Amino acid sequence: MAKHTGEKPYTCSKCDYRTTDKSYLSSHMKTHLGAKYYKCDQCDYSGHVGHFDRHMAKHTREKPYMCGECGYRTATRSDLTKHMRKHTGEKPYKCGQCDYSAAQKSSLGRHMAKHNEDKPHDVSAECGYNTNEKSPLLVHMSEHTDEKPYMCGECGYRAADKSKLFTHMTEHTGAKPYKCDQCDYSAVEKPSLEEHMVTHTGEKPYMCNECGYRTDNSYNMSRHVKKHTAQKIHDTVGELHVVIASSKVRCNPSSYLITLRYKLRRRSANVAFECHPLF
Structure with missing residues (x-):
């Protein structure tokens, strides 16, 4: 009801931020913990701590994980696991609604979106916007409530969701944290890297409903x-x-x-x- 009455009962103890939703306050509090970014001491690159090992491997040239089938090497175990699926044909990501399976989680996600089109949607009482997932609805509702709990520590920019703040931060750092381990490609956003990776795996997740044509990227489709x-x-x-x-x-x-x-x-x-x- 607070969203409709305008009441903002949840208050930040560290600043004057107030919100209608407890989850927004929780997200906002993380901005006071400090951004989880690191600065490389060997170059001008800076990025999220989760990509530290992958980035440092470019300086050290260390690739301790090797494929026994073809000699391919990589800096991380997870990348080797993904690579091995080329040889084994394994597609561990299964659709629970049909017999589709995929080698990568991102491909399954795109496939599931087609099933979700037929599911009941959560609807915004303000404008009728609807979606089949709670998270996008919360982001959308922030347009009506003007809630922007994610704040940039560099310039004060605020965003309604975490992904927008992360993308904004790259304007300060110049970082492209999503790196392809098989070529020099890098991207600001994860979806861009995921679409790029299918060029290496050989997957063609985009299918034409008219004739069955398949391709590995949305532009070709x-x-x-x-x-x-x-x-x-x-x-x-x-x-x-x-x-x-x-x-x-x-x-x-x-x-x-x-x-x-x-x-x-x-x-x-x-x-x-x-x-x-x-x-």
């Missing part, structure tokens, strides 16, 4: 889908032209195309064609 859209427009043009031809009239080609283009854009049934009789 977007281009492919446009081909189907163009074909549908072409078919529609053909059907309209047949109807016009059957009425024993000849259209001036230029005016026909201009009128049709306008008709497709406006979806108007009241646009006249400039035609000439056949007899």
